[in-house]
Amino acid sequence: MPTVTWSRLGxxxxxxxxxxxxxxxxxxxxxxxxxxxxxxxxxxxxxxLFQYFADKRDLYAYITDVGSxxxxxxxxxxxxxxxxxxxxxxxxxxxxxxxxxxxxxxPRDRALHAASSFEVDTDARVSVRAVVHRxxxxxxxxxxxxxxxxxxxxxxxxxxxxxxxxxxxxxHLALAPYVRGMDPVLGLDELSSEQPILVxxxxxxxxxxxxxSTNPSHRTTTIAQGEAHG
Amino acid sequence: MPTVTWSRLGxxxxxxxxxxxxxxxxxxxxxxxxxxxxxxxxxxxxxxLFQYFADKRDLYAYITDVGSxxxxxxxxxxxxxxxxxxxxxxxxxxxxxxxxxxxxxxPRDRALHAASSFEVDTDARVSVRAVVHRxxxxxxxxxxxxxxxxxxxxxxxxxxxxxxxxxxxxxHLALAPYVRGMDPVLGLDELSSEQPILVxxxxxxxxxxxxxSTNPSHRTTTIAQGEAHG
Amino acid sequence: MPTVTWSRLGxxxxxxxxxxxxxxxxxxxxxxxxxxxxxxxxxxxxxxLFQYFADKRDLYAYITDVGSxxxxxxxxxxxxxxxxxxxxxxxxxxxxxxxxxxxxxxPRDRALHAASSFEVDTDARVSVRAVVHRxxxxxxxxxxxxxxxxxxxxxxxxxxxxxxxxxxxxxHLALAPYVRGMDPVLGLDELSSEQPILVxxxxxxxxxxxxxSTNPSHRTTTIAQGEAHG
Amino acid sequence: MPTVTWSRLGxxxxxxxxxxxxxxxxxxxxxxxxxxxxxxxxxxxxxxLFQYFADKRDLYAYITDVGSxxxxxxxxxxxxxxxxxxxxxxxxxxxxxxxxxxxxxxPRDRALHAASSFEVDTDARVSVRAVVHRxxxxxxxxxxxxxxxxxxxxxxxxxxxxxxxxxxxxxHLALAPYVRGMDPVLGLDELSSEQPILVxxxxxxxxxxxxxSTNPSHRTTTIAQGEAHG
DNA sequence: AATGAATGAGGGTTCATTCAT
DNA sequence: TATGAATGAACCCTCATTCAT
Numbered sequence: 001m002p003t004v005t006w007s008r009l010g011x012x013x014x015x016x017x018x019x020x021x022x023x024x025x026x027x028x029x030x031x032x033x034x035x036x037x038x039x040x041x042x043x044x045x046x047x048x049l050f051q052y053f054a055d056k057r058d059l060y061a062y063i064t065d066v067g068s069x070x071x072x073x074x075x076x077x078x079x080x081x082x083x084x085x086x087x088x089x090x091x092x093x094x095x096x097x098x099x100x101x102x103x104x105x106x107p108r109d110r111a112l113h114a115a116s117s118f119e120v121d122t123d124a125r126v127s128v129r130a131v132v133h134r135x136x137x138x139x140x141x142x143x144x145x146x147x148x149x150x151x152x153x154x155x156x157x158x159x160x161x162x163x164x165x166x167x168x169x170x171x172h173l174a175l176a177p178y179v180r181g182m183d184p185v186l187g188l189d190e191l192s193s194e195q196p197i198l199v200x201x202x203x204x205x206x207x208x209x210x211x212x213s214t215n216p217s218h219r220t221t222t223i224a225q226g227e228a229h230g
Numbered sequence: 231m232p233t234v235t236w237s238r239l240g241x242x243x244x245x246x247x248x249x250x251x252x253x254x255x256x257x258x259x260x261x262x263x264x265x266x267x268x269x270x271x272x273x274x275x276x277x278x279l280f281q282y283f284a285d286k287r288d289l290y291a292y293i294t295d296v297g298s299x300x301x302x303x304x305x306x307x308x309x310x311x312x313x314x315x316x317x318x319x320x321x322x323x324x325x326x327x328x329x330x331x332x333x334x335x336x337p338r339d340r341a342l343h344a345a346s347s348f349e350v351d352t353d354a355r356v357s358v359r360a361v362v363h364r365x366x367x368x369x370x371x372x373x374x375x376x377x378x379x380x381x382x383x384x385x386x387x388x389x390x391x392x393x394x395x396x397x398x399x400x401x402h403l404a405l406a407p408y409v410r411g412m413d414p415v416l417g418l419d420e421l422s423s424e425q426p427i428l429v430x431x432x433x434x435x436x437x438x439x440x441x442x443s444t445n446p447s448h449r450t451t452t453i454a455q456g457e458a459h460g
Numbered sequence: 461m462p463t464v465t466w467s468r469l470g471x472x473x474x475x476x477x478x479x480x481x482x483x484x485x486x487x488x489x490x491x492x493x494x495x496x497x498x499x500x501x502x503x504x505x506x507x508x509l510f511q512y513f514a515d516k517r518d519l520y521a522y523i524t525d526v527g528s529x530x531x532x533x534x535x536x537x538x539x540x541x542x543x544x545x546x547x548x549x550x551x552x553x554x555x556x557x558x559x560x561x562x563x564x565x566x567p568r569d570r571a572l573h574a575a576s577s578f579e580v581d582t583d584a585r586v587s588v589r590a591v592v593h594r595x596x597x598x599x600x601x602x603x604x605x606x607x608x609x610x611x612x613x614x615x616x617x618x619x620x621x622x623x624x625x626x627x628x629x630x631x632h633l634a635l636a637p638y639v640r641g642m643d644p645v646l647g648l649d650e651l652s653s654e655q656p657i658l659v660x661x662x663x664x665x666x667x668x669x670x671x672x673s674t675n676p677s678h679r680t681t682t683i684a685q686g687e688a689h690g
Numbered sequence: 691m692p693t694v695t696w697s698r699l700g701x702x703x704x705x706x707x708x709x710x711x712x713x714x715x716x717x718x719x720x721x722x723x724x725x726x727x728x729x730x731x732x733x734x735x736x737x738x739l740f741q742y743f744a745d746k747r748d749l750y751a752y753i754t755d756v757g758s759x760x761x762x763x764x765x766x767x768x769x770x771x772x773x774x775x776x777x778x779x780x781x782x783x784x785x786x787x788x789x790x791x792x793x794x795x796x797p798r799d800r801a802l803h804a805a806s807s808f809e810v811d812t813d814a815r816v817s818v819r820a821v822v823h824r825x826x827x828x829x830x831x832x833x834x835x836x837x838x839x840x841x842x843x844x845x846x847x848x849x850x851x852x853x854x855x856x857x858x859x860x861x862h863l864a865l866a867p868y869v870r871g872m873d874p875v876l877g878l879d880e881l882s883s884e885q886p887i888l889v890x891x892x893x894x895x896x897x898x899x900x901x902x903s904t905n906p907s908h909r910t911t912t913i914a915q916g917e918a919h920g
Numbered sequence: 921a922a923t924g925a926a927t928g929a930g931g932g933t934t935c936a937t938t939c940a941t
Numbered sequence: 942t943a944t945g946a947a948t949g950a951a952c953c954c955t956c957a958t959t960c961a962t
Contacts, residue, residue, distance in 0.1 A: 005946065029350035032261060035932065045948045047934080056932065118355060120259040120348050126411040133414040161432045164415040168398045179352070181360040184367065185394040202391045210440035235921070265957060275923045277959085286957065465942070489810040491722060495936060505944045507938085516936065578810050580719035582869070585808060590871040597874065621892045624875040628858045641816040644823040645854040662851045670900035695925065725953065735927045737955080746953065923962080931955075941944080 002062050006052035016042040017052065021063045026111030030060045030124040057124060064128045067112045072135045074102060079139070088147035089208040096173060096200040103174040104196075114175050136167055157211040169203055232292055236282040246272040247282065251293045256341035260290045260354040287354060294358045297342045302365045304332060314373055318382035319438040321373075326403060326430040333404040334426075344405050366397055387441040399433055462522055466512035476502040477512065481523045486571035490520045490584040517584060524588045527572045532595045534562060544603055548612035549668040551603075556633060556660040563634040564656075574635050596627055617671040629663055692752055696742035706732040707742065711753045716801030720750045720814040747814060754818045757802045762825045764792060769829070778837035779898040786863060786890040793864040794886075804865050826857055847901040859893055 006014070020041035024033045035056055039046040053059040078098045084091055103110040116132060119125035140163055147153050153162075176188035177196055183189050186199050236244070250271035254263045265286055269276040283289040308328045314321055333340040346362065349355035370393055377383050383392075406418035407426055413419050416429050466474070480501035485493045495516055499506040513519040538558045544551055563570040576592065579585035600623055607613050613622075636648035637656055643649050646659050696704070710731035714723045725746055729736040743749040768788045774781055793800040806822060809815035830853055837843050843852075866878035867886055873879050876889050 009946090032350045034930080036930075046932090047949065048947055050933070051946060051948095115350070118348050118350055120262055120345070120350055122409075125348060126409075129411045130414070133411070137414065158432055158436065160415045161436050164413065165395075165436070167415065168402065172398065179356065181356045181363065183394065184360070184363040185390045185397065202388055206388065206391050206395070206440045210436045238921095264955080266955080269924095276925095276957090277923055278921085280958070281921065281923095468942095492810055494934080496934080499945095506936090506946095507944055508942085510937070511942070511944095575810070578808050578815065580722045580805070580808055580810050586869065586871045590874070593871065593874040618892055618896065620875045621896050624873065624893075625855075625896065627875065628862065632858065639812075639816075641819045641823070643854065644820070644827065645850050645857065662848055666848065666851050666855070666900045670896045698925090724951080726951075736953090737928065738926060740954065741925060923960105925959105925961095927957105927959085929956090931953105934952080935950090936948105938946105938948085939944105940946095 001058065002053055003051065009052065013042075013044065017044060017049070018063065018066070021059055022067065022108055022112060025060055025063055026108050026115055029115040029119050030057070030128075031119065031121045033060070035059075060124060061127060064112060064116055065131060067109055068132050068135050071102070071109055071113075072139060075099065075139060079143070084143055084146070085150075088143075088150070088152035089204050089212060091143075092207070093200060093204045096170070096204065097197060099170060100173050100177075100196045100200060104177070107178075110174060110178060113171065114179065117171060117175070133167065136170070137163065140166055151213055153211050154213050162207065162211050165207065173200065173203075231288065232283055233281065239282065243274065247274060247279070248293065248296065250274075251289055252297065252338060252342060255290060255293055255345055256338050257345075259345040260287070260349050261351050263290070265289075290354060291357060291361075294342065294346055295361055297339060298362050298365050301332070301339055301343075302369060305329065305369060308332075309369070309373070314376070315380075318373075318377035318380070319434055319442060322437070323430060323434045326400070326434065327427060329400060330403050330407075330426045330430060334407070340404060340408060343401065344409065347401060347405065363397065366400065367393065370396055381443055383441050384443050392437065392441050395437065403430065403433075461514070461518065463512055463514070469512065473504065477504060477509070478523065478526060480504075481519055482527065482568060482572060485520055485523055485575055486568050487575075489575040490517070490579050491581050493520070495519075520584060521587055521591075524572065524576055525591055527569060528592050528595050531562070531569055531573075532599060535559065536599060538562075539599070539603070544606070545610075548603075548607035548610070549664055549672055552667070553660060553664045556630070556664065557657060559630060560633050560637075560656045560660060564637070570634060570638060573631065574639065577631060577635065593627060596630065597623065600626055611673055613671050614673050622667065622671050625667065633660065633663075691748065692743055693741065699742065703732075703734065707734060707739070708753065708756070711749055712757065712798055712802060715750055715753055716798050716805055719805040719809050720747070720818075721809065721811045723750070725749075750814060751817065754802065754806055755821060757799055758822050758825050761792070761799055761803075762829060765789065765829060769833070774833055774836070775840075778833075778840070778842035779894050779902060781833075782897070783890060783894045786860070786894065787887060789860060790863050790867075790886045790890060794867070797868075800864060800868060803861065804869065807861060807865070823857065826860070827853065830856055841903055843901050844903050852897065852901050855897065863890065863893075 017038070020038045021033075023041065024038045028034070033056075035046060035049055038059075039049055049059065053062060075095075075098070079095065082091060082094050082098070103113070113132075116125070116128040119128065144153070144159055144162060148155075148157065148159065153159070172183070173188070173196065176183040178189070180189055183199075186195075186202065188195055188199055247268070250268045251263075253271065254268045258264070263286075265279055266276060268289075269279055279289065283292065305325075305328070309325065312321060312324050312328065333343070343362075346355065346358040349358065374383070374389055374392060378385075378387065378389060383389070402413070403418070403426065406413040408419070410419055416425075416432065418425055418429055477498070480498045481493075483501065484498045488494070493516075495509055496506065498519075499509055509519065513522065535555075535558070539555065542551060542554050542558070563573070573592075576585065576588040579588070604613070604619055604622060608615075608617060608619060613619070632643070633648070633656065636643040638649070640649055646655075646662065648655055648659055707728070710728045711723075713731070714728045718724070723746075725739055726736065728749075729739055739749065743752060765785075765788070769785065772781060772784050772788065793803070803822075806815065806818040809818065834843070834849055834852060838845075838847060838849065843849070862873070863878070863886065866873040868879070870879055873889075876885075876892065878885055878889055
């Protein structure tokens, strides 16, 4: 946790440190990130970093906390805008489009997300992932439950399996377009910028087929998506 | 790529280097692994490593190549034993059980797999993942195609989406039981040793529902699996 | 020397600083002690320490002054209780027993004493030892002179040599039971808790033989002590 | 223990490192000594020190080992020259004169001895003192036993107490003339260069009175010394 | 072909002290 | 008077790589 000194800090100095640290950790992760570099880029004495944070790990935790909260805030706002009461897989498609677009437009958040996923230091990775996973689940679980209540999911749908898959698919969709070799099948990491939109639909089609109710009134979307690939 | 000197090297010296390097990279990843340590453990001069490999990265690539090839060889043998001509999702269940068991029994391969997944160094990670993905696909794609040909998959099944999901699920199943916080939903990282078996069935049930043919003769397995959770 | 600000300070704040500084210097000595830690433990701003004392060295000198004065006060009270008019070496034996017991019961004073003895910083060590030595001599010299006047010492006894030896023996007796390797001959640093008592008697026997009057009326004790070792 | 690299090292580089390290540790002790400074003064890369020694502690142990062995070698040679079969306290007087003179002439050995005595780091101090004490005892104990055998000591003399006192007196004699405030009684730390010679005789007189045989044939020396102080 | 000594930048962290508020 | 943020040098140690032998 940041020190009280940090909480009392002027906005300019604060954001200089945050900016420098985000950039550095995004680029090299926790283990690879250098406090020397962060201090230099922030125009701050190296010792000052230790006035604000207990140690490197503390700074890293703060940076990733702030970052993942920022993403969550954005997504919750978007969820509200996207009318989550619509048929679930239709809504999910739009949601994932927004998700993909967000990371396309925010390279630093993307890099931060990637860095946390690929961190070598077990403790650092575990604690960061715990936070990120909590955010994911606190947002997604209510949506999924509501969908089941509405009848958009099969009565016997394995909801936890659905959440588990979303927890793999969402980082994949966010990062794969920017990491060579990460998606060797669906071609997310190719140049064509419309790819992600197609891939979203293909994944949603799978989820819809697996978890969606057979109620015909909801199948329109799914069938359309089923034809999206070729 | 290893140098010609390496190719001319006696088997004993070779395996000493490979053993030491595998152990070190498994324990600390590429960035964290130390050539000093590897040379010492292998009983080889530090400089010799640079006679055999261009640099650290080159050695790392070689080690992961060897390791992933070893896993592939094992899996191909097992696939043959498991009679891949059976109904696909029944076979897939057994295959994933074997997969999970392999990594449970081979901590070094598991650690190597994990290290490559969590590598911070982007280039190192990308090049290793490319190799690993190639292995996965060269093994899985024929199986999936055969399944479709046999009619185990729906005619319109999105085969690439299936492969893409398997490429996420298989590392997840291999590593999650040993990496705290990696699976916050299905509880793979809990103590109970029968968990992975259940989780395999839940995932297969999903895949079966999404991609499986509606041919009633194949549904037995799926339905049973559908009841496994709850 | 403490500043005037310090002299005007409320008792509570004063003792908070003294307590924290004593604990820290006792634990880590002058060079190793940290002003950061002292300020934090005392609940006082780091800057305040510099309002009260010129610098670290000044604070350290003050703390050791206070500590050695405390020990001296205790010992002077005990000397009075022990009836210093008795035959000198009998009295000295009891005095050293009390001395040893005091440091056994007061780990902080012991640690402070040890820290000052083992201080690497020459100036810090010298100035502290000067104070400590002054205390020792102001207390011991009158006792020794009185003993000679009474005839407990040989007329030609080299009184300064006796004092010089006491100045070595007393710290040794106080610290050796708690500092491994400090006494490789007499085994003061062994577990048996009766050791110090025996060692005191062996040293006093030596001093008695060297400095004691040959007056038979005083030899009882000495002879008994001479037999204490085996 | 130094590495094999160190043992294979050319004499010039070796002595550059030894010289620099001795000077630094003599000046600031183990805790206070800086590897940066040692490397710079030796004209050697910082990293090279770690090719020669496992860590700072290892280097320190080596330096103090070499230093204390050097002093012991010198003293053993001198002991042989001084005819140790003479009456013990006469011999001891000469021995201590030589001892005092050695440290007067070898400021670096003196500083090293002092630094080891005053080391704050408990482990470092303990291990160094153990070596030094062993040297002292291996040299002194045979001399003392021979003296008793010859009848120079009282039959009931507490030999361990004698050794214990010598272990305090010898460092004191070596260092006190150069450390202000170390000897506030006998004035060893005064300018007059003949002081140490007198102090040696006063201490020997005490030891002779305490431990010496009453055999009149041996008292000549003692009595003469007894008159040395005034 | 094999060696292993030498390099020196860089790692995170602590520290006593200053000084504007 | 009290504060505590800011400083930046210094700490020990590790590292991949080079190159003369």
